[in-house]
Amino acid sequence: MNGKTIFITGASAGFGAASARLFAGRGDRLVLTARRVEPLLALQKEFPDNAVHILPLDVREPEAVRRGVETLPVDFRDIDVLVNNAGLALGLEPAQDARLEDWEAMVDTNIKGVMYCTRFILPGMVARNSGHIVNISSTAGAWPYPGGNVYGGTKAFVTQFSRNLRCDLLGTRVRVTCIQPGMAETEFSTVRFKGDEEKAAQVYAGTEPLTAEDIAETIAWVVDRPGHVNVNTLELMSIDQAWGPFAINRS
Numbered sequence: 065m066n067g068k069t070i071f072i073t074g075a076s077a078g079f080g081a082a083s084a085r086l087f088a089g090r091g092d093r094l095v096l097t098a099r100r101v102e103p104l105l106a107l108q109k110e111f112p113d114n115a116v117h118i119l120p121l122d123v124r125e126p127e128a129v130r131r132g133v134e135t136l137p138v139d140f141r142d143i144d145v146l147v148n149n150a151g152l153a154l155g156l157e158p159a160q161d162a163r164l165e166d167w168e169a170m171v172d173t174n175i176k177g178v179m180y181c182t183r184f185i186l187p188g189m190v191a192r193n194s195g196h197i198v199n200i201s202s203t204a205g206a207w208p209y210p211g212g213n214v215y216g217g218t219k220a221f222v223t224q225f226s227r228n229l230r231c232d233l234l235g236t237r238v239r240v241t242c243i244q245p246g247m248a249e250t251e252f253s254t255v256r257f258k259g260d261e262e263k264a265a266q267v268y269a270g271t272e273p274l275t276a277e278d279i280a281e282t283i284a285w286v287v288d289r290p291g292h293v294n295v296n297t298l299e300l301m302s303i304d305q306a307w308g309p310f311a312i313n314r315s
């Protein structure tokens with residue numbers, strides 16, 4: 065992987081930031097994108113000797129994504145790995161009580177953001193007959209839970225979109241992987257509960273959840289498989305979680 069160019073969305077925190085640190089530590093070139101610029105600049109300073117390009121980007125805006133990809137510096141234009149990581153959950157209310165603006169934000173980020181980044185980066189991969197798209201879905205895309213309504217629906221889209229991409233790319237050397245993490249302790253629940261740290265902490269209380277580093281290592285592992293090997297879908301959970309909203313061990 066050394067010397068490859070990795071494009072990571074949502075790189076300001078969580079899975080994205082952990083992935084950036086892992087790949088930077090291996091000497092890869094990085095394109096780090098997020099709406100929040102300050103965390104990206106802080107990441108860049110952690111690796112002063114690495115080639116790290118910071119791209120302030122809102123993946124919900126197709127023209128912004130197009131311009132960002134088309135105007136990358138020459139050394140960063142041939143993207144080898146796209147990590148479609150940007151995503152969020154908002155609210156946990158039942159559908160009849162949910163805020164429509166929360167639903168729209170999840171659809172715009174989790175679905176449209178993945179679509180836009182894929183559409184503007186994939187043609188270059190196909191032209192070079194080389195590349196790997198890693199989409200971050202969720203166990204929520206396969207297994208329902210109360211209040212998961214639109215969030216689960218958006219992640220189901222990511223999973224099915226990944227499968228269909230594989231079909232479209234059959235005959236090329238471009239790979240597609242969908243990673244479906246279960247309960248992982250990052251900013252995820254803090255964002256979901258609009259900054260309520262106490263409520264977010266209750267999600268993980270008494271458990272040993274997955275970490276951002278666990279997911280970053282999983283991303284690196286699938287990318288590192290031999291070129292003829294495509295990991296289609298990979299689901300992983302903490303040992304303290306099984307399927308279903310109440311299948312959590314709290315000790």
